Every structure is written in C-alpha cells, then in structure tokens.
Amino acid sequence: MRQKDILGLYGLEAGEIEEILSLGLTMKGLLKEGKKTLPDLAGKSVTTLFYENSTRTRCSFELAAKYLGAHVVNLSVATSSVQKGETLIDTGKTLDAMRCDVIVIRHPVGGAPKLLADTVRAHVINAGDGMNEHPSQALLDMLTMKEHLGTIKGRKVAILGDIRHSRVAKSNLYGLKKLGAEVTMYAPKTLMPVGLDQMGAKICSSREEAVEGADVVMGLRIQLERQKAGNFPSLGEYAKYYGVNEEVMKYAKPGALVMHPGPVNRGVELTSSLIDGDSSKIEDQVLSGVAVRMAMLKLLTEGDCQ
Amino acid sequence: MILRAANVVLKDGVKKCDIRIADGRIAEISPAGKGKGSAESVLECQNLTVFPGLIDMHVHLREPGFEKKETIETGAMSAVKGGFTQVCCMPNTKPVIDNKIVVSYIKAREKEVNLCKIHPIGAITEGQKGENLAAIGGMKAAGAVAISEDGKTVVNTKLMANAMLYAADFGLKCLCHCEDASLVDGGVVHEGYYSTLTGLKGSVRAAEDIVIARELCLAESLGVPVHICHVSTYSGVQLIREAKARGVQVTAETCPHYFTLTDEIIKDFDTNTKVNPPIREERDRLAIIEGLKDGTLDCIVTDHAPHHADDKNVEYNFAAFGISGLETSFALSYTQLVKGGALTLEALAQKMSAAPAQILNLEGGEIKVGAPADLAIVDLNEEWVIDPNEFASKGKNTPFAGRKVYGKVKYTLVNGEIKYQN
Numbered sequence: 001m002r003q004k005d006i007l008g009l010y011g012l013e014a015g016e017i018e019e020i021l022s023l024g025l026t027m028k029g030l031l032k033e034g035k036k037t038l039p040d041l042a043g044k045s046v047t048t049l050f051y052e053n054s055t056r057t058r059c060s061f062e063l064a065a066k067y068l069g070a071h072v073v074n075l076s077v078a079t080s081s082v083q084k085g086e087t088l089i090d091t092g093k094t095l096d097a098m099r100c101d102v103i104v105i106r107h108p109v110g111g112a113p114k115l116l117a118d119t120v121r122a123h124v125i126n127a128g129d130g131m132n133e134h135p136s137q138a139l140l141d142m143l144t145m146k147e148h149l150g151t152i153k154g155r156k157v158a159i160l161g162d163i164r165h166s167r168v169a170k171s172n173l174y175g176l177k178k179l180g181a182e183v184t185m186y187a188p189k190t191l192m193p194v195g196l197d198q199m200g201a202k203i204c205s206s207r208e209e210a211v212e213g214a215d216v217v218m219g220l221r222i223q224l225e226r227q228k229a230g231n232f233p234s235l236g237e238y239a240k241y242y243g244v245n246e247e248v249m250k251y252a253k254p255g256a257l258v259m260h261p262g263p264v265n266r267g268v269e270l271t272s273s274l275i276d277g278d279s280s281k282i283e284d285q286v287l288s289g290v291a292v293r294m295a296m297l298k299l300l301t302e303g304d305c306q
Numbered sequence: 307m308i309l310r311a312a313n314v315v316l317k318d319g320v321k322k323c324d325i326r327i328a329d330g331r332i333a334e335i336s337p338a339g340k341g342k343g344s345a346e347s348v349l350e351c352q353n354l355t356v357f358p359g360l361i362d363m364h365v366h367l368r369e370p371g372f373e374k375k376e377t378i379e380t381g382a383m384s385a386v387k388g389g390f391t392q393v394c395c396m397p398n399t400k401p402v403i404d405n406k407i408v409v410s411y412i413k414a415r416e417k418e419v420n421l422c423k424i425h426p427i428g429a430i431t432e433g434q435k436g437e438n439l440a441a442i443g444g445m446k447a448a449g450a451v452a453i454s455e456d457g458k459t460v461v462n463t464k465l466m467a468n469a470m471l472y473a474a475d476f477g478l479k480c481l482c483h484c485e486d487a488s489l490v491d492g493g494v495v496h497e498g499y500y501s502t503l504t505g506l507k508g509s510v511r512a513a514e515d516i517v518i519a520r521e522l523c524l525a526e527s528l529g530v531p532v533h534i535c536h537v538s539t540y541s542g543v544q545l546i547r548e549a550k551a552r553g554v555q556v557t558a559e560t561c562p563h564y565f566t567l568t569d570e571i572i573k574d575f576d577t578n579t580k581v582n583p584p585i586r587e588e589r590d591r592l593a594i595i596e597g598l599k600d601g602t603l604d605c606i607v608t609d610h611a612p613h614h615a616d617d618k619n620v621e622y623n624f625a626a627f628g629i630s631g632l633e634t635s636f637a638l639s640y641t642q643l644v645k646g647g648a649l650t651l652e653a654l655a656q657k658m659s660a661a662p663a664q665i666l667n668l669e670g671g672e673i674k675v676g677a678p679a680d681l682a683i684v685d686l687n688e689e690w691v692i693d694p695n696e697f698a699s700k701g702k703n704t705p706f707a708g709r710k711v712y713g714k715v716k717y718t719l720v721n722g723e724i725k726y727q728n
Contacts, residue, residue: 010503087620109621110505111575130623132505167505193508195499 001299005117005124008133009174017139017175020295024143027298028291031067040298041070044101049075049091049116050127051107056262056286057127057136061104064293073100088112092120101301105129123300131165136296137261138171140289142179144281145216147288148257153180158210158252160244161220161269162231163187163196168261169220173201186210188242190231207248214252218259219244219269235268245271257281307722311338312351312683315358315655316673325356327679330721335675351683354716357655358673359391359680360636363452363662364481364535364559364607366628367393367424370411371400376612376700378412381632382421384610384699386726388632389682389715391422392668393610396456397429404429404440406448413449421725422718423680425451425668430469430480436460439469446476451666454481454535457582457627459517461487467524474530479557479665481533484517484542485583494623496584500569506622511539511590514583518542522549522556531555533665536609538564538583540593547602557665558597559607562638563629563705565594571705577618577625578705581611585705595648598657605661608635612701630701634692636684637711645712679722688714 001016009017030038046065048058058074065072077085086094088107095103102123105113110132117124128134146152157176163169163185176183177200184202185192186209197203204210211217222238232238249256258270258280266272275282309325314335316323326334326346367381376384378395385393395412397403403412409426416424428445430453432438442453453473459482460466470480490509495501497508518534522545525532537543537560546558563581568588571579579585597603611628618625639658643649649657663671670680692709694702718726 087616089619107621109623112621114575115621130505131507170502170505193502194497195502198499199503 003300005113006135006296006300007113007117007124007126009135009138009171009178010133014178017142017178020139020292020299021143021146023295023299024139024288024292025147027294028143028147028288031287031291036067038068041065041068041301044301045071045073045099046102046104046297047073047075047095047100048104048127049077049095050105051077052128054106054127056289057106060286060289061127061293064290065297067290068294068297070297088116089119092116096120096122101304102297125296125300128167130167132167133171134167135171136289136293137168138175139296140285140292141172141218141259141261142175143288143292144259144285145257148281149215152176155215156182156184156213157216157218158184158186158214159218159220160186160207160210160242162191162222162226163220164191164193165223165226166220172218173199184210184214188232191226207242207244208251211244211248211251214256216257216259217244217249217252219264221261221263222265222268235265239268243268243270244274246273249274255279259285261285308346308348309351309356309683310348313355314673315355315651317652317660320355320651325673327722330679330723332673332675332677332679335673349717353685353687355651355684355686356673357389357682357684358659358671359718359720360389360658360682361392361662361668361671362390362608362610362632362635363394363605363666365393365395365610365632366398366612367395368612369399369415370408374614375617378415378424379419380698380700381610381612382419382424384632384697385422386718386720387698387715388634389636389684389718390632391680391682391718391720392425392670393422394425394427394451394666396427396454398434398456402429402433403427403445403450404432404434406441406444409445409448409450422720425449425666427451427456427481428453430455430460431465434458436462436465439465439472442473442478443476446478450478451668452479452481452533455483457483459483459485459487463520463524466521467528470524470530470532471528477667479531479533481535482517482521483535484514484521486513486516489513489516494580494584495572496569496586498569498587500572504572504575506572509584511541511586514539515541515545518545522546522554525556526552526554531557534558536561536564536583536607537594537597537603538586538590540590543593543597543602547597547600550602557604558602559605560594560598560603561607561609562631562635562642565591565598566638566642567591567705575622576705577620577622578629578703580622580625580627581629582627595643598643599648604657604665606635606639606657607662608632610699612699613703614700615702618703628703629705630694630697630699630703632699633697634704634706634711636682636715637690637713638706640686640713641711679719681719682715683717683719685714685716686712688712690714
C-alpha cells in the first residue's frame with residue numbers, strides 16, 4: 001500500500017480498498033480457525049489515542065494489533081481536557097519521539113487525524129473523526145457484505161438513521177460507490193445533511209423507497225442527545241416513523257442483510273426481532289472489524305524499514 | 307513636497323496630476339508638470355497611482371490584552387503597509403473598550419506609535435455582556451467613533467433598540483455583527499456540500515440573515531441609522547437592498563474574502579480559512595460583488611483578525627476565527643473587483659476610503675485641496691505573491707498565501723508624512 005496513513009475512504013482508490021478487503025477476508029478466515037498469533041507486526045508498536053469514548057473500536061484495534069504481535073499502548077484523553085491540555089501536534093511529536101509506528105486516533109473534530117498525520121512520521125489510522133470519516137467501520141461493513149454477497153458491485157445498500165452526524169454513513173458511501181454499489185439513504189430532515197446526493201447517494205423520501213430492492217439494510221445509531229437537541233420528539237416516535245421493522249423489510253430483497261455499526265438501541269433503529277433474526281450480520285460485523293483492522297495495520301506497515 | 311505626474315484617483319475620475327502637500331494637507335492639485343516647487347522635495351510618481359488614504363472601519367488590533375496576537379504598533383505598521391491611513395479598532399480587547407479610559411489609552415498609543423490614525427469603536431454593552439449599556443457618551447467624548455458588540459449580537463432586542471436610539475443622540479452608529487447564536491449552534495463553517503464533506507459543523511445563511519433583518523426592522527421602526535458588518539450571504543445582500551429601497555438608513559460592509567473565496571477552500575481543514583461569518587458559496591460571492599457594484603454594500607473592510615500561530619495550529623473546531631487582512635485587502639480588492647471588471651478605480655476608492663469616512667463622519671476619504679494629505683501610492687501593474695512571512699502584522703493567518711495579485715503599495719502618507727515606503 002502506497003499510503004502513509006488511512007484517514008478516510010474519500011482518499012483511497014478502489015484498488016486499495018479491494019486490497020484491504022481481500023487481506024481482511026484472509027485474516028477473518030484465520031481468526032475463525034483460531035489463529036491469533038501472527039508475526040506481521042512483531043517488534044512494532046501501536047498506540048491508540050482516543051479523545052472520545054469508545055469500547056468496541058478501541059478494543060477491536062487493540063486485539064487486531066496484538067494478534068499481529070505488536071506492542072500496544074492505549075492513551076485516553078477526556079474530551080473535556082482536549083483544549084486545556086497538550087496540543088494534538090505536541091502529543092503526536094511525543095509519540096513520534098517514542099518511536100511509535102502506528103497511531104490509531106479517534107477525535108471529536110473532523111480533520112484532526114489529518115492534522116496529526118501531517119505532523120508525525122508514524123502511520124496514522126483514523127478511528128473516527130467528528131462527522132467526517134470512520135474508515136475502518138466502513139471497511140468492516142464492506143468486508144461483511146463481500147463475504148455474504150460475494151460481490152459489492154451492483155449491490156444496493158440502504159442506510160437509515162442519523163445520517164447527519166454519522167461518519168459511518170459517509171465512509172460507507174465513499175467506499176461503496178468506489179466499488180460500484182448503489183447507496184440509498186433515509187433520515188428525518190433534521191438528521192439529513194445537504195450535499196450527499198452530490199456525493200452519489202440517492203436521498204429517499206420514505207423508508208420504503210430507501211429499502212426497495214436492497215441487498216443490505218443498515219441502521220445507524222440514534223443518540224439520545226439528538227432527541228434532547230430537538231431533532232425529533234422522542235425515541236418512540238423515531239422508531240414508529242423512521243425505524244426499520246419487519247414491514248419495512250418486506251420491501252428489501254428476500255434475505256437482505258441487516259447490519260448496524262453498534263451499539264444498537266433495540267426497538268429504535270431496528271426491531272429486536274430483526275437484530276436477532278437470521279439475516280442479521282451485526283455480530284459477524286464485529287469479527288470482520290478485527291480482521292479488517294489487522295489487514296489495515298499489516299498493509300500500512302509492511303513496507304517499513306526494520 | 308510634490309507628488310509629480312501621478313495618476314490621481316479623484317472623485318470624478320483618474321487624472322494625471324501633480325499634488326503639492328504643505329503643512330500636512332493637500333495644497334494644490336495641478337495638471338502634471340505644472341506643480342511648482344523647485345526647493346521642495348519631489349516624489350516622482352510617473353507610473354504610480356495615488357488613492358485617497360484607505361480607511362478600514364473594522365479591524366482588531368488586540369491591544370490591550372492580547373499583545374501576543376498583535377499590538378497597536380504592529381497593527382498600525384500592517385495598516386500603513388496595506389495603504390491604510392485610518393483604521394477603526396473593535397472593542398473585543400481585554401479589558402473591553404467599554405469606557406472612556408480604554409478609549410483614551412488607545413488614543414494615547416495612537417500618538418506614541420504615530421503611524422496611522424486610529425479610531426476606537428466602543429462596545430454596546432458593558433464587557434460585551436449584553437446586559438447594561440456601556441458608557442457611550444463618555445466613550446464618544448474620549449474619541450470613539452461608533453459602537454459595536456463586535457463578534458456578538460446583542461441578543462436582547464429591546465436593549466439593542468435602546469442602544470441604537472441612545473447612540474444616535476451622540477451621533478454614533480451601531481455597527482452590527484449579525485449572528486443568531488442558537489441557530490449557529492457551534493457551527494464553524496458554512497453549511498453546505500463542503501461542511502458535509504469535511505464533517506465540520508455548518509452554519510446556515512439564516513443565522514446571519516435573521517439578525518440582519520432584525521437590525522433593519524429596528525432601524526426602520528425607530529428611524530435611526532444602522533450599519534451591518536461583514537455581509538457574507540446573498541440573501542443578506544438582498545435584505546439590505548430592499549431596505550435601502552424603502553429608505554431605511556442602512557449602510558453595510560463586506561470583506562475581500564467574501565468576494566474572493568468560496569467554501570471549497572475548507573476541504574483540506576486549513577484553519578486559516580476559519581472566519582466568522584464563514585466563507586460561503588459561489589452564489590453568495592457573486593451577490594456580494596453585485597452588491598458592491600449597485601451600492602447595496604457601501605464599503606470594503608478587512609475584519610483584520612490577527613492570531614498567533616498557536617491559535618490556528620490546532621484542530622479546526624478549536625482554532626480561532628479570523629483572517630489577518632490589512633496587507634492583502636487592497637491587492638485582493640483591486641485584482642478581484644477592478645481587474646475583474648466590477649468596479650472602476652474611483653468606485654474602489656469610494657468603497658475603501660470615501661464611504662467609511664462618510665459612514666463614521668471621519669475627516670478624509672477624498673483627494674481634494676484642503677484635505678489631510680492621507681494618501682496611498684500604489685503600483686497597479688506590479689504582480690506579487692502573497693507571503694504571510696512578509697506581513698508586518700504579527701498575525702500571519704491568511705488563506706491567501708501563495709496567491710498572485712496585482713497592486714503593490716509603494717508609499718503611504720499620513721498628514722503628508724511618508725509612514726511607509728517600499
């Protein structure tokens with residue numbers, strides 16, 4: 001891989017995405033066989049630098065790095081102290097001075113990983129920046145689709161939920177379009193940003209229209225704070241008018257995959273029966289996550305001098 | 307002193323003239339070659355153009371309180387380097403300019419620095435807190451030329467109405483920063499395609515327009531004048547145009563970045579593009595130029611907002627708002643508006659000198675016999691590349707670094723004295 005960093009799918013070419021997915025599938029196969037002691041990152045150090053709370057993404061990156069034999073350090077920085085404490089650039093320089101090979105950063109501000117990447121020698125992986133991108137999540141979603149559907153090209157993916165605040169929706173949009181899929185989106189107008197149609201999404205005016213003929217139906221998490229900010233009256237009303245249930249799923253292709261980046265609000269974005277149903281790939285996405293992150297770490301570092 | 311054979315930008319056109327300066331004032335304007343003065347010093351201006359000294363009615367000089375960003379001295383050096391002979395400084399200092407003592411301090415620093423004329427703008431409310439009116443009468447007596455809440459809108463409409471009425475008693479205008487904070491809601495860029503692309507929080511035009519509309523309603527209803535700061539939206543231009551057509555006493559300003567840039571420049575997260583109000587879309591940019599052409603927008607200001615590199619070299623949301631503008635304003639305006647065919651040289655001089663003088667009742671703004679010899683002498687043909695490292699201002703924060711422009715200030719004269727030469 002030619003890139004020093006993986007900051008988003010906007011900046012990756014289709015071939016690079018395919019390369020990550022292909023190695024990711026291999027990694028997933030190994031994980032399923034219980035092979036968790038691989039040598040690819042032996043002697044390398046990986047730091048996770050999280051300015052936002054996260055359980056699964058950080059855990060997933062940490063395990064991915066450890067399965068590849070890397071040393072892993074976790075740095076947590078409370079969001080509230082970001083502005084008062086050391087600047088991001090100074091933190092990056094410090095990690096660089098410690099000969100850290102890869103920095104995995106999550107940050108509440110869009111563009112923060114780029115600022116870090118422009119400063120440090122280490123590889124930077126964006127683990128989610130504000131409302132900008134979450135490339136590893138989109139890659140794990142695409143890996144899951146590829147595994148279960150065979151191909152992504154020509155497939156139709158419906159994304160429903162809080163699109164406005166979602167870095168996941170955008171990274172998926174960029175990646176899926178590059179691999180030739182069709183992407184439809186639906187959200188309350190208060191949670192739909194402008195301009196996604198110009199980026200290739202089909203913005204729909206109903207759940208049914210979005211889901212019509214879909215191979216994949218993806219729900220996005222609704223944060224309770226969005227309700228408090230007045231974007232919709234209540235979670236109950238959201239579920240009733242915007243949530244995905246069995247009735248809505250009838251419009252999708254039979255056996256369409258049900259996905260969600262998690263954590264799920266049961267009965268809000270998706271009904272419990274869909275979450276627990278045969279078509280749900282939500283748990284499988286988690287395993288894809290570790291596998292795709294292993295692929296990202298290996299591909300980024302494999303050209304480095306020892 | 308004689309300025310010999312200059313292209314002089316007079317109110318009614320550009321003429322080849324000699325200008326004789328005596329006792330700090332323009333003593334004589336005569337056809338080129340006719341200006342007498344054998345014993346006097348002569349400044350040959352054959353290929354140069356003489357503008358009335360530029361006046362910027364919206365700058366931030368940061369002193370007192372934020373001398374790391376700028377001082378009155380470096381700000382004034384920056385002003386004269388940009389061809390400005392008079393600047394009006396906003397009150398968001400520390401302490402806030404909300405009483406005669408701070409006004410007097412700035413006037414004292416103006417004299418010590420002795421470069422350009424500096425006119426303080428007082429806050430509308432004490433401490434810019436939006437609660438009690440600041441000591442408007444006292445500030446006027448000490449030298450304040452207007453009042454402004456600067457960077458904020460006075461949220462309480464009744465208080466704003468009182469401010470406009472009370473200020474009018476003292477012949478002062480309210481300069482209104484128009485921003486509905488609840489609608490901006492933490493937005494840092496214009497809401498549109500590029501806010502979605504970057505994931506940076508957007509702010510809609512309505513956040514600016516709503517308050518423009520409110521200030522226009524107040525001015526109309528109360529029968530007092532009002533001035534709208536840094537208009538950035540096409541819809542705001544239209545609101546002002548319609549109000550002017552109805553006879554509302556409104557004047558308005560815009561800045562070079564609003565008629566030169568569009569929001570595409572945020573896509574690389576360069577914090578030098580972060581400014582309030584945000585840089586908007588092409589339709590806004592075109593409407594701003596149209597507004598300057600048809601007189602809806604009276605003047606060009608810089609909103610010169612110098613910052614230290616530490617204030618900008620951080621994540622976009624945490625970076626300070628503002629552009630260091632004094633040293634690029636003339637060249638950007640000339641390149642974009644005159645070379646772009648929107649304005650004549652006389653019209654540009656009107657926007658950058660005569661209009662702000664009229665709006666704030668300042669002496670100057672026109673080249674005529676008897677006026678102070680405040681002049682900007684420019685080589686319009688010189689092409690140069692904007693390099694912030696060459697700024698006299700402490701603030702190197704500009705989104706225009708590397709841009710090619712035309713029009714280089716060669717001399718700036720204040721009261722007949724050369725305060726800058728290149």
